[in-house]
Amino acid sequence: MMSDKVPHILVTGASGLLGRAVVKVFKEKKFSVTGLAFSRVGPGLVKCDLTDHEAVTSLLEKEKPDVIIHSAAERFPDVVENKYEETRLLNIKTAAHIASVARRIGSRVIHISTDYVFDGTSPPYKPEDKCNPLNKYGITKWESEKAVLAEATDACILRIPVLYGPVERLEESAVTTLLKTLKSDAPQSVSHHDQRCPAQVNDIAHILADMTALIWKGDKMQGIYQWSGRQKMTKYDMILTMSRIFSLPHAHLTPSHTPSTIRPYDPEMDVARLTDLGISHHTNFEDGVKECLAVWV
Numbered sequence: 001m002m003s004d005k006v007p008h009i010l011v012t013g014a015s016g017l018l019g020r021a022v023v024k025v026f027k028e029k030k031f032s033v034t035g036l037a038f039s040r041v042g043p044g045l046v047k048c049d050l051t052d053h054e055a056v057t058s059l060l061e062k063e064k065p066d067v068i069i070h071s072a073a074e075r076f077p078d079v080v081e082n083k084y085e086e087t088r089l090l091n092i093k094t095a096a097h098i099a100s101v102a103r104r105i106g107s108r109v110i111h112i113s114t115d116y117v118f119d120g121t122s123p124p125y126k127p128e129d130k131c132n133p134l135n136k137y138g139i140t141k142w143e144s145e146k147a148v149l150a151e152a153t154d155a156c157i158l159r160i161p162v163l164y165g166p167v168e169r170l171e172e173s174a175v176t177t178l179l180k181t182l183k184s185d186a187p188q189s190v191s192h193h194d195q196r197c198p199a200q201v202n203d204i205a206h207i208l209a210d211m212t213a214l215i216w217k218g219d220k221m222q223g224i225y226q227w228s229g230r231q232k233m234t235k236y237d238m239i240l241t242m243s244r245i246f247s248l249p250h251a252h253l254t255p256s257h258t259p260s261t262i263r264p265y266d267p268e269m270d271v272a273r274l275t276d277l278g279i280s281h282h283t284n285f286e287d288g289v290k291e292c293l294a295v296w297v
């Protein structure tokens with residue numbers, strides 16, 4: 001695949017939490033980048049409703065990207081629950097359509113998935129371990145992985161954990177929204193049960209850039225890859241970290257040990273398939289949170 005030219009990359013979901021970081025990092029790496037958005041078409045982004053499959057076909061045939069980073073998806077639990085058919089169209093059928101057109105025009109796909117494909121009962125999970133999603137979001141993402149690989153056997157899947165990073169609103173990330181909880185005076189309980197390995201969006205963007213570089217170099221890259229942040233913590237641990245960093249009181253918050261039936265207890269993923277390739281990016285949680293939340297305190 002390698003030639004003198006720089007790779008042309010198409011990023012779906014470029015207006016989203018992860019996609020924004022991917023576009024930024026890929027541009028810093030001097031890749032040629034087209035970012036797609038739907039309702040938030042900011043400067044430099046191209047509008048495309050990915051559920052309009054004819055429009056997607058024309059756009060991909062025109063762009064002929066070397067690599068597609070497929071980041072767009074519906075991932076907010078309430079929307080997934082209430083608009084399940086629309087979610088399945090975007091998360092599964094659209095991912096499969098992109099993979100099928102990519103295969104035909106010779107583009108490679110890296111499809112973003114999640115640790116929510118696992119039930120969290122026996123970590124750390126290897127890529128080939130049994131999936132057993134506990135909620136509808138996890139079901140759509142697991143089905144999307146299978147649909148993408150069925151359409152394009154040379155596709156890569158990258159499973160990632162809960163994300164944080166620069167946000168447009170605190171509720172945009174399950175991590176940054178905890179600052180709102182911390183700053184509110186209202187007494188409430190915060191989960192000290194489920195274990196998470198949060199990742200900073202820039203780290204995931206760098207992992208994707210490294211994977212893209214290997215694909216571009218012609219290395220054999222296909223199938224399922226995984227990344228987990230290197231620090232395991234509960235939401236209560238995260239909130240205590242924010243309290244310490246920003247000197248905010250937390251006495252109004254009580255740790256809750258109640259298990260959830262719809263979220264995995266500990267979906268930590270084994271990352272050896274990436275680290276064996278020399279790919280590893282982890283920002284210390286304290287540093288990452290300090291950087292992205294300072295403007296919101």
Ligand SMILES: NC(=O)c1ccc[n+]([C@@H]2O[C@H](COP(=O)([O-])OP(=O)(O)OC[C@H]3O[C@@H](n4cnc5c(N)ncnc54)[C@H](OP(=O)(O)O)[C@@H]3O)[C@@H](O)[C@H]2O)c1
Pocket residue numbers: 012013014015016017018019036037038039040041048049050051070071072073074075076090112113114115141160161162163164173174
């Ligand atoms: N956030 C997390 O903690 C997390 C954890 C694990 C895995 N993931 C996975 O990581 C990927 C990126 O997630 P994210 O957090 O960046 O999501 P996000 O912030 O919710 O962004 C979703 C993106 O999808 C786009 N989109 C939605 N409907 C569309 C449509 N019909 N046509 C075109 N684009 C559409 C949105 O565009 P507009 O906003 O412009 O409409 C937005 O850019 C997803 O595959 C997600 O499942 C996320």
